[in-house]
Amino acid sequence: MSLWYYEIFENKSRLGLKVNKTVFQAKSEFQTVEIFETDLFGKVLALDSTYQTSVGDEFYYHEMIVHPALTTAPQIRRVLVIGGGDGGSVREVLRHQEVNHVTMVEIDAVVVDACKKHLPEIGQAWSDPRLELLIQDGVAFIEKYNGGPFDVIIIDGPDPVGPAKGLFKYEFYRDCCEKLSPQGVLVVQSESPHVSSESFIDIVSELKKAFRAVHPYLGPVPIYPCGGWSYVYASNQLNPLKIIDQRAERIEKACRYYNRDIHRAAFALPNNLKRILNSK
């Protein structure tokens, strides 16, 4: 017997996926965590009835939230990932041999445990000795952090609603900026440019208060509302198009979506977004 699972987007649209089997279901302190098997994307992770990632399409998102930063920052020894409980982002970070240490700060242990057990296809790097996993609130972590500076910070959080709101505010970005090395870069997922353009614009505006150089970029994520997604690359002095070819050439061999042409193409913005961003 198969059922249909629906993600409802602002009560305007619904993406239904045919589900063959529920793999995992639990209510954590923070959210409802579900993993189920679908025909279209294989196993899917949903939090509070919102699709987060799937075995079938996760590479679009994880390669694009990680590699534009990791192929352009001069140093990438120390990386911080906030969120990303499925393990896909740290997996992509750890593909880079120049990375010595990754700190991953995820608020919900239930998500991590469920993904470790049921989505090993996504989190392939849990046992990498360079990975330090902390279960705590990312906003509080960065506020109190007083260790060495990070070369790259990746904010792989959920939508900017409820408890995650703090991950999308100026104060958090300012704290991140202070904990970055001078030539460091922060990347944040910034919602759908097509159907959530207000959130996207807000995130860009908040980042501009904290960083000198803020570059939005785009890519497909088939399982997200209307299939297109945005990210922002924020730094004080880096050019996201100045790719370190040797590093990118090595990494793109392992990638299913990312390559240097795609990297450059992602930073091309359509007229509608350029006009809104310029009017702010």
Added chain:
Amino acid sequence: MSLWYYEIFENKSRLGLKVNKTVFQAKSEFQTVEIFETDLFGKVLALDSTYQTSVGDEFYYHEMIVHPALTTAPQIRRVLVIGGGDGGSVREVLRHQEVNHVTMVEIDAVVVDACKKHLPEIGQAWSDPRLELLIQDGVAFIEKYNGGPFDVIIIDGPDPVGPAKGLFKYEFYRDCCEKLSPQGVLVVQSESPHVSSESFIDIVSELKKAFRAVHPYLGPVPIYPCGGWSYVYASNQLNPLKIIDQRAERIEKACRYYNRDIHRAAFALPNNLKRILNSK
């Protein structure tokens, strides 16, 4: 009272849109034609329960099926559009002042009449004196055509199923190639690269039998399955990246999605598609 309308994709996923009002509904000789008002995209055209276009997102598709060809072909005096019953493609073609004559061949008069009446926001150029509208089968039209060569042919057809299958076959592409000027270009919509990659690959393969230079390119179409779409630019000698700047500069002012950066970016292909295409 509002209802939910669903497009079912291969019995694997469903995109539901909240509908506030049915604007038009009829069964033509070829298909069920519906226009309804949605919260997310405004008015939507569906044929046989498949979303074709909407007032809210049509510019992504119509600008991208038209302008890469129209800003790179040396001559664009005579243009043929097959399909495109909503009028969006001919509207974009007719924005180019160098275009003297557009022949539009659409099989279903019911679609054209409904769109003329209920979707004037999309088909803004119906009364342009350069437009010649023919209600007939596109495959038969091109087979019998013996007039002067076209500079550009745009195939704005539905999915490659049922009566539209002929629009995606080598014989049709060969006939198109014969009716093109030597420096002409054909563009065809070629399905979702993410979730219909077999159709996409088939279309590229058939085109390669008829044309010397075949270049797939990509763009978002939020209302289509998983929101990403592909097109193919086929010619015997043109380079789709050799943009005629003066023409593109003029046209991009009127565009909501298209600009020269987006044009170049669209031709960047991800690794997964490059690998499948290279293995063929």
